[in-house]
Amino acid sequence: MKKIISIVLAAVLLLCISPFAFAANFDYQSVLASRVGYEYNTRDHYWTYYKAYVYTYSDAIVIIGLESYGENGGSNPELTELYCRIQDNSGEKLSTVTSVEIKIGGTTYSYDKLYEGSWSSSAFIGDKGLKLLKALRDCNASDVSIKLGAKNGYIYTIKIDKTKLTNSLKEFSRIYLKYNMNDYMVGNMNAMEEQYPLKINGKLA
Secondary structure (H helix, E strand, C coil): CCCCCCHHHHHHHHCCECCCCCCCCCCHHHHHCCCCCEEEECCCCEEEEEEEEEEECCCCEEEEEEEEEECCCCCCCCEEEEEEEEECCCCCEEECEEEEEEEECCEEEEECCCEECCCCEEEECCCCHHHHHHHHHHCCHHHEEEEEEECCCCEEEECCCHHHHHHCHHHHHHHHHHCCHHHHCCECHHHHHHHCCCEECCEEC
């Protein structure tokens, strides 16, 4: 699986560079290079680390993933996002995801507004988004449910397989938090979060 970040989004991020972004370097090669989900593009000199939960309907494939992305040969992540895509069985985009709800135990984490890219819809993970990652890291996979709202009017309810969830969203969250990747962020994710806010039980995080 490969996801390209839009030129528009990249331009926005360049305008949101954190003043502390270059204070330290993240050793992405030592932390990520040996892990499933890590890729490095030798032509364009960027790295990605992602984990995605994939659920297949009879007529659609739903993808919800977490990804961190570093570009221009830099060691530090430029953004981290939660991304969602609905495609048909041939791989073509079926509908744009407009909202996402992740219920973990008795707590509901939701994004009512997402950045709508050409490949997927995204919410950005900054300081507030760490609350969602911590909940995913610590969750009992049996107590997780996910729903996506789409422009075609459907609500897609994703059936959770405990092993798949543990090896995807839960594992990304574990790695991201263990190595404090948010502390090395180049892009100002907190500014992006204000545009696409996380809600917890219906209230702003």
